[in-house]
Amino acid sequence: MNRTAKTVLATLGVGALLAVLAAFSVIYSGVFNVAATVEDAPPLRSVLVATREASIWRHARDIQAPPLGGAGQMERGFRIYREWCVMCHAPPGRPVPPMAKGLNPEAPAMVEEAEEMSPAELFWVTRNGIRFTGMPAWEASLSDTQIWDVVAFMRTLPRMTPADYDALDRRVPRAGDATNVQ
Numbered sequence: 001m002n003r004t005a006k007t008v009l010a011t012l013g014v015g016a017l018l019a020v021l022a023a024f025s026v027i028y029s030g031v032f033n034v035a036a037t038v039e040d041a042p043p044l045r046s047v048l049v050a051t052r053e054a055s056i057w058r059h060a061r062d063i064q065a066p067p068l069g070g071a072g073q074m075e076r077g078f079r080i081y082r083e084w085c086v087m088c089h090a091p092p093g094r095p096v097p098p099m100a101k102g103l104n105p106e107a108p109a110m111v112e113e114a115e116e117m118s119p120a121e122l123f124w125v126t127r128n129g130i131r132f133t134g135m136p137a138w139e140a141s142l143s144d145t146q147i148w149d150v151v152a153f154m155r156t157l158p159r160m161t162p163a164d165y166d167a168l169d170r171r172v173p174r175a176g177d178a179t180n181v182q
């Protein structure tokens, strides 16, 4: 090995060591602020959103949605939505619920998302959740049939007024909601 090659290698080695030391000092000094109140810088946010959208598209593309909207399905889905989703995703036309105010990233109002996402995408996200966010994976608590029920309900949200939602809320009994979950 000639002298130039040795110098290059030594410089690279020292550089790598410094990078490792810098990473350790950021991790263990506590300077990184994990508070949910810290906003991501806009370029980072854009990268995270693009990553999420591409990941959901890729993972959902082979999922075949069953026919949705059969007898009683929307109502079964509503019960699940009211019990487990509305506290973060809000009913149509209502402000951000207290539980969701401090989420970072925020939980989107489901009305818009349900228009933009396919049933397969809604199913995949509901089943698997979204890592590093407040969105839980529901596969441990809801069966696939129940997840399709809530997907069928979410698909009706864009056409639902706040008054429609309230009427449904009054009409569909709450008793036994907990038994919706395995």
Ligand code: HEC
Pocket: 052, 056, 080, 081, 084, 085, 086, 087, 088, 089, 103, 105, 106, 107, 108, 113, 121, 122, 125, 126, 130, 133, 134, 135, 136, 138, 150
């Ligand atoms: C504790 C709060 C919380 C609960 C409860 C919750 N979610 Fe979410 N959900 C989130 C957050 C936060 C996001 C956004 C994550 C992100 O920005 O990547 C999200 C995202 C989603 C998305 C994807 C939207 C998109 O733009 O990609 C779907 C679909 C969804 N949730 C469905 C549901 C369903 C169905 C339920 C109930 C069974 C539910 N969520 C319960 C917090 C919640």
